[in-house]
Structure formats: C-alpha cells, structure tokens
Amino acid sequence: MFKPLGGLLWSLLLSSLAHDNAGRAPSISPRTMKHMCPRPVLRDNAISTSIHYHGLRMLNANTQDGVNGVTECPIPPGSRKTYTFLANQYGTAWYHSHFPLQYGNGVLGPIVIKGPASADYDTDLGPLVLSDWYYGSVFEIAHRVNNPSNPFIPNFPGSPPASDNVLFNGRNINPDGSGGTYTRKTLTKGKKHLLRLINTSLQNAFTVSLVGHTFQVVATDMVPIKPITRNHLFLGIGQRYDVIINANQPTANYWFNVTFSALPCGQSDNPYPAAIFSYSGASSASLPTQRGVAPPDSRCAAPERDYSPIVSRSADVNSFAPTTSHTLNVDLTVDNSQARVFWPVNNSPLRVNWQEPTLRYVANNTLSSVPRSRNLIQIPGSNTLTYFLLQNNSPIPHPIHLHGHDVMILGSSPPLADPLAETQIREYNPNTDKSTLKGNNPPRRDTTMLPAWGWLLVAWRTNNPGVWLFHCHVGWHVSQGLGVQVLERLDALRDGGGGSLGTVEQNCGNWAGWYPGSTWKQDDAGL
Numbered sequence: 267m268f269k270p271l272g273g274l275l276w277s278l279l280l281s282s283l284a285h286d287n288a289g290r291a292p293s294i295s296p297r298t299m300k301h302m303c304p305r306p307v308l309r310d311n312a313i314s315t316s317i318h319y320h321g322l323r324m325l326n327a328n329t330q331d332g333v334n335g336v337t338e339c340p341i342p343p344g345s346r347k348t349y350t351f352l353a354n355q356y357g358t359a360w361y362h363s364h365f366p367l368q369y370g371n372g373v374l375g376p377i378v379i380k381g382p383a384s385a386d387y388d389t390d391l392g393p394l395v396l397s398d399w400y401y402g403s404v405f406e407i408a409h410r411v412n413n414p415s416n417p418f419i420p421n422f423p424g425s426p427p428a429s430d431n432v433l434f435n436g437r438n439i440n441p442d443g444s445g446g447t448y449t450r451k452t453l454t455k456g457k458k459h460l461l462r463l464i465n466t467s468l469q470n471a472f473t474v475s476l477v478g479h480t481f482q483v484v485a486t487d488m489v490p491i492k493p494i495t496r497n498h499l500f501l502g503i504g505q506r507y508d509v510i511i512n513a514n515q516p517t518a519n520y521w522f523n524v525t526f527s528a529l530p531c532g533q534s535d536n537p538y539p540a541a542i543f544s545y546s547g548a549s550s551a552s553l554p555t556q557r558g559v560a561p562p563d564s565r566c567a568a569p570e571r572d573y574s575p576i577v578s579r580s581a582d583v584n585s586f587a588p589t590t591s592h593t594l595n596v597d598l599t600v601d602n603s604q605a606r607v608f609w610p611v612n613n614s615p616l617r618v619n620w621q622e623p624t625l626r627y628v629a630n631n632t633l634s635s636v637p638r639s640r641n642l643i644q645i646p647g648s649n650t651l652t653y654f655l656l657q658n659n660s661p662i663p664h665p666i667h668l669h670g671h672d673v674m675i676l677g678s679s680p681p682l683a684d685p686l687a688e689t690q691i692r693e694y695n696p697n698t699d700k701s702t703l704k705g706n707n708p709p710r711r712d713t714t715m716l717p718a719w720g721w722l723l724v725a726w727r728t729n730n731p732g733v734w735l736f737h738c739h740v741g742w743h744v745s746q747g748l749g750v751q752v753l754e755r756l757d758a759l760r761d762g763g764g765g766s767l768g769t770v771e772q773n774c775g776n777w778a779g780w781y782p783g784s785t786w787k788q789d790d791a792g793l
C-alpha cells in the first residue's frame with residue numbers, strides 16, 4: 267500500500283564530490299579522485315530508500331550502484347549505508363533514490379566533479395537542476411496513473427498528470443503568482459560562464475533557451491565533446507549538458523525559459539517556467555523585459571548526431587544484425603485482472619524483489635533460479651562490444667538510461683510529428699536503416715531517447731562486471747515495469763570485479779526485520 271510522504275522527516279547527508287583544486291586544464295586528461303564517500307543517512311520511521319549515482323560508472327564497483335532489489339536491500343528506517351567508490355570521471359551527474367518514485371518527492375541532488383573542459387571559460391556557475399514538481403505526493407498520484415479506468419488524459423490508460431510547477435535548483439514562483447521566488451544566476455559582462463544543466467524530472471522533458479544568448483555545448487552527460495553551439499537544448503529525463511554562456515549582451519536581466527513539446531513527453535500547469543540570468547549591475551529587483559521566442563517543438567528528441575566525443579570510440583555497424591536476445595520490445599499494456607497499467611519489455615514487466623537482490627544470486631551461484639519477472643539478461647563476452655536494439659510499440663517516447671556505462675548511440679528512427687495519430691511501429695529495417703547508422707565516433711552518453719513508434723540502437727564495451735539496470739527514466743514507467751537487468755562478465759563479478767559481494771547483505775538483515783511489520787508493501791516494479 268502506498269503512503270504519502272507528507273510530514274515525515276528526511277535527513278540526507280552527502281559529502282561534496284566537488285574537487286576544488288582541480289581547475290581547468292588546457293587539454294582533456296583523466297583525473298582520478300580517491301576517498302570519495304557519499305553518506306546518505308535516512309532518519310525516518312516509515313519508509314526505506316536506496317541511493318543511486320546517476321552517470322557515475324561505478325567501474326569495478328557494481329555493489330555500490332545503489333539499486334534496491336538489484337545491488338542491495340533497501341536501507342530501512344534507522345539504518346545507514348556508506349557508498350564507497352572511485353570517482354574516475356569528471357563532469358555533471360546527480361544522485362537520486364531508486365526506491366520507486368521516491369525521487370519525485372525530492373530525494374535527489376546534483377553531483378559535480380571538477381575537471382577540464384573542451385573549451386575555455388572564466389567562471390563555473392555550477393549546476394542548474396531542472397525538476398518537475400507535483401503538489402501531491404507522487405505515491406498518491408501513482409494510484410491514478412496505475413489505474414487504467416481513471417487516467418489523467420481520458421481514454422489514455424497510464425497517462426500521467428501535468429506537473430504543477432517546474433523548479434530551478436529547487437525554487438520557482440507559484441504559477442498563480444501567490445508566492446515563491448525565481449532562481450537567479452549572475453553573469454559577468456564580457457566573461458564566459460560554464461553552466462551544468464540537469465533534468466532530474468519524474469516525467470517532464472524540457473527544451474531550454476536563454477533569451478539573447480547561445481549555448482556552447484562541451485559535454486553530453488559525462489562525455490566531453492568537441493564544442494558545438496546551440497540556440498536551445500532538449501533534455502530528456504536524466505540527461506545533462508555542460509554549456510558555456512558568453513555574456514556578450516547589454517547589461518540587463520534575461521529569461522532562461524523552459525518550453526515543452528506538444529508530443530507526450532511532459533506538460534506543466536506552469537505556462538511559462540523560467541529562471542532569471544542577471545548581468546552584474548542590472549537591477550536585481552526587476553524582471554527581464556524580453557519574453558523571448560519559443561524554440562521549435564523538439565518532438566521529444568535531441569539532435570544528438572553531431573555531438574562528437576573528444577575521446578573517440580567506434581563500433582562496427584556494417585556487421586550489426588538484430589538478434590532476438592538483444593532486441594528489447596517495449597509495450598504499453600493493461601492487465602484487466604489486476605486493473606493495472608504495465609510497460610513490459612519483451613512481454614514481461616520488470617519486478618525486482620527487495621528482499622532478494624540479484625547480486626545475492628550471483629554470490630550464491632543460484633542464477634538459474636532467478637524468476638522470469640526479474641528480466642535478467644546475461645550478455646556474453648569480455649571487453650567486447652554488445653549491441654542492443656530497442657523497439658517502441660507505443661506512441662510515448664522514453665528516456666532510456668543504462669547504469670555502469672556510457673552507450674554509443676548508433677542510430678534511431680526519426681521522431682514522428684504526431685505519434686498519437688499513428689498506430690504502427692516502424693521496426694528497424696536493415697535494408698533501409700543500416701545506411702543511417704553512425705559507427706565512427708558516434709554520440710555517447712548514459713541516457714538517450716527511444717522515439718515513439720520507433721527504434722534505438724546502442725552499443726557498449728563489456729568492461730565493467732556487474733548487474734546493470736537498463737531502464738526508462740520516466741518514474742511512472744520504470745515503476746510499471748519498463749526495464750531489464752543486464753548481467754555483464756559473470757566470472758569477473760564472482761571474483762570481486764564489482765566489489766566485495768559480501769557488502770550486498772549489509773542492510774538485508776535489518777530490512778528483513780523491519781519490512782514485515784511495516785505498512786509499506788511493494789506493489790510495483792520496486793524501482
């Protein structure tokens with residue numbers, strides 16, 4: 267049974283990951299930071315949690331990935347867990363609860379690991395966290411999203427509500443004008459400013475633009491790229507961009523605008539979500555005067571093809587041929603017997619068991635008894651490329667996130683103008699689609715969009731032993747089953763290549779003692 271979070275006390279402690287003496291460097295080089303120990307501590311008497319570090323690869327540290335039911339048991343009230351890992355990337359990431367939907371109630375935050383950038387800048391403005399926000403508890407809203415007979419959009423089972431607001435670093439004015447404050451960032455005229463954009467939403471995808479200015483993009487998620495200038499940027503859920511803003515306009519205040527696609531990847535009841543970028547010297551009491559022009563509809567997709575990573579990786583696309591075991595078919599279904607909406611993958615909605623994390627099966631050599639509902643896929647090879655083709659048999663686009671890796675985005679079908687008017691998937695067709703694939707240094711990131719009624723082809727190298735969640739980052743959808751677990755390099759994982767498997771049990775005893783008497787019972791994917 268779901269319970270609202272209202273009135274409960276949270277204490278989430280996370281030591282800063284910023285490395286304040288690692289400034290810019292003239293060229294890209296890896297930096298390694300040791301002894302980073304984020305310490306989320308839950309003090310609460312009614313609910314568990316599990317903290318995931320979105321975008322951090324957890325190289326050889328799968329046991330620290332923070333996914334309840336996969337890499338650990340949930341952290342019950344009164345218990346604690348210290349996550350320990352080597353931060354071997356730099357850039358912009360975020361942490362969030364992987365307990366179902368919980369991050370939609372605010373259990374999230376940005377992570378910045380400072381390092382070099384692929385273009386020069388003067389000032390690091392830090393993160394700008396963009397989040398949809400709902401006045402009710404998302405646990406309560408979930409009842410209606412899951413109920414096929416009472417959807418938020420009539421006759422569309424599973425349709426979610428529009429967000430009540432959009433927050434910028436946790437703040438905004440109330441859309442009805444009754445209170446709140448705009449988030450402001452300060453620009454210095456003549457200077458270049460690095461800004462770290464993060465979409466931490468439960469459901470909303472955003473297009474962002476800054477009136478009178480452009481964005482020089484230098485990183486996609488945690489992958490530095492050759493600098494490329496954009497007038498506006500689309501951010502699916504979980505995605506980040508590091509951008510440089512050149513303050514070359516007259517001293518004034520400027521709107522930083524969020525706009526939405528007309529397609530089904532997010533709407534808000536705030537018609538004009540915005541923050542304010544003020545040149546130093548401009549009146550901090552006044553609002554910007556130029557409202558700006560809305561960018562073209564994103565169609566829920568980023569034009570990612572031109573993003574060229576600085577560190578090149580390539581995949582052989584000519585020899586790619588779809589296989590049943592590496593094709594993931596995504597559907598929207600209604601189970602009338604349960605009166606529930608599901609998002610199954612290959613006809614199976616994912617459901618983990620909090621009491622039986624998948625890594626326990628690895629440790630105990632009992633993988634043959636893993637139930638079908640865990641959607642566990644063991645992939646072959648060691649340090650070889652693995653390919654996955656995703657096919658979306660629905661009109662809803664999905665932000666697809668892989669834990670433990672950046673994926674090469676080899677290709678995807680073009681976004682449709684009006685997917686709700688369509689009824690047929692365009693499956694990947696080698697005869698016509700192979701020539702559109704990009705294998706030579708393709709865009710690379712940890713989250714990318716699966717188009718409505720279309721396909722997405724990604725690849726990664728099996729160089730990180732672990733059980734990695736591969737899922738849609740719409741909170742509703744993963745809770746309704748849209749995900750699989752990928753088991754990579756089992757032998758190395760058994761030998762401690764993902765960290766000591768003994769740590770998997772750390773909170774399981776406490777959790778098993780608490781859960782039977784709690785009023786909170788798993789009734790979804792558990793993620």
Ligand SMILES: [Cu+2]
Pocket residue numbers: 663664665738739740743744748
């Ligand atoms: Cu989805």
